Amino acid sequence: MTGSEVPRSFRLAYVPGVTPTKWVRIWNERLPDIPLTLVTVSAAEAPGLLRERGADAGFVRLPVDRTDLSAIPLYTETTVVVVPKDHVVAAVDEVSAEDLADDIVLHPLDDTLDWEVRPGQPANARPATTADAVELVAAGVGLLVVPQSLARLHHRRDLTYRPVLDAPESRVALSWPEDETTDLVEDFIGIVRGRTVNSSRGRPTPPQPKRERPDAGGARRKPAAGKTTGKSAGKSTGKATGKSPRSGSGGPKGGRRGKPGRRS
Numbered sequence: 001m002t003g004s005e006v007p008r009s010f011r012l013a014y015v016p017g018v019t020p021t022k023w024v025r026i027w028n029e030r031l032p033d034i035p036l037t038l039v040t041v042s043a044a045e046a047p048g049l050l051r052e053r054g055a056d057a058g059f060v061r062l063p064v065d066r067t068d069l070s071a072i073p074l075y076t077e078t079t080v081v082v083v084p085k086d087h088v089v090a091a092v093d094e095v096s097a098e099d100l101a102d103d104i105v106l107h108p109l110d111d112t113l114d115w116e117v118r119p120g121q122p123a124n125a126r127p128a129t130t131a132d133a134v135e136l137v138a139a140g141v142g143l144l145v146v147p148q149s150l151a152r153l154h155h156r157r158d159l160t161y162r163p164v165l166d167a168p169e170s171r172v173a174l175s176w177p178e179d180e181t182t183d184l185v186e187d188f189i190g191i192v193r194g195r196t197v198n199s200s201r202g203r204p205t206p207p208q209p210k211r212e213r214p215d216a217g218g219a220r221r222k223p224a225a226g227k228t229t230g231k232s233a234g235k236s237t238g239k240a241t242g243k244s245p246r247s248g249s250g251g252p253k254g255g256r257r258g259k260p261g262r263r264s
Contacts, residue, residue, distance in 0.1 A: 009035040010184050013050065013058030015043045016130070017077075017149030018172060020059060026191045034184065043112045050177055057176035057185050061112045064175055071175040072189065077147040079113065079167035081105075082137050085160050089143075094163045104142035106133040112147065113168050119145065130154065 010027070014020050020038065027036050039055045046060040050069060064071055081100060083089045089099070097119035105120030108127040123142055127133040133144045134154040147170040151161040174192050176185050 009037045010057075010188065011037045011039055011055040012188070013039040013041045013046055013055035013060075015041060015046050015059060015061055015172075017147055017153055018059040019149075023188070023191050027188065030191070030197055031184075031187065042110055044110060047175070050175060053177065053180070056180070056182065057174060057188055060173055060175045062171040062173050063114075064173070066178075068178050069175050070178045070181065071173040072192070073171055073173045074192065075172055077149055077170045077172065079145060079164050079169055080148045080151050080161040081164050082134060082144040082146065082151050082154075082159055082161045084137065084140060085158055087143075089162055090160050092162065094165055096166050097164060100143060100145075100164075106136055106142045106144045108133040108144075112150075112170050113145065115168060119164075119167075134159070 010031075012020060012024070024036055024038070027034075039049070039058070041049050041055075041058065043061045046058055047064045047069060049055055050058055050060075059074075060071070062071065062073065081089060081095060089095055100120040103120045104123050105118065106123050106127055107118060108130045110129050120143065123136075127136060130144070130146060130150055131154055134156065136142060137144050138156055138158055145164055145167060148161070148163075174189065
């Protein structure tokens with residue numbers, strides 16, 4: 001891309017569960033003349049959207065085929081099980097996949113977790129979407145294991161969730177077409193990686209001339225030998241004061257693990 005070929009906007013795709021608000025705000029502050037357009041896309045369709053140039057870059061869930069897409073892993077999410085608030089799992093702090101062995105665990109078609117062996121008992125049919133699966137959990141049909149961000153996205157007052165310790169985790173990455181690493185893509189990479197405005201993309205900052213503070217006569221004066229100037233002409237010594245930092249409290253308390261026995 002040449003300097004004159006500046007697009008009208010920067011198109012940023014993101015999958016459900018990702019919240020790009022912070023990065024969009026920084027973009028608008030640094031590049032106010034380049035509007036950023038958000039494009040919502042499912043996790044399964046995100047790589048295809050990028051390949052078809054439907055977006056300049058996007059937040060995706062790994063893995064993606066990196067044959068023609070570049071990807072920078074950003075963070076890994078905790079996996080949780082969504083349950084009704086009156087379910088026995090709600091009484092503990094965390095569970096294992098084995099604790100769900102007797103429950104029906106829903107498997108939506110848009111599931112993003114890579115299971116070797118899925119926990120629990122399979123349902124008669126797979127829900128079309130995670131949102132549909134959440135509705136079934138609320139109706140008492142089964143449980144749902146998802147990345148924590150999706151549990152928050154589909155939050156309901158009658159549902160809660162708990163971490164599943166030995167479940168596969170979902171990783172979120174910033175991805176873009178490998179042969180379309182434009183200046184604007186580089187700018188957004190810098191924002192996501194937390195670079196400052198001066199360090200983004202390694203752009204050099206022009207040197208600033210040093211300012212001299214001349215005295216009333218127009219020339220800098222040197223103090224005479226043996227003399228001090230300014231505030232240092234006062235006491236040469238003083239009491240050193242300071243407070244030691246307060247020690248923190250103890251570490252976090254251990255959580256309850258496991259699934260309590262069912263009441264008869």
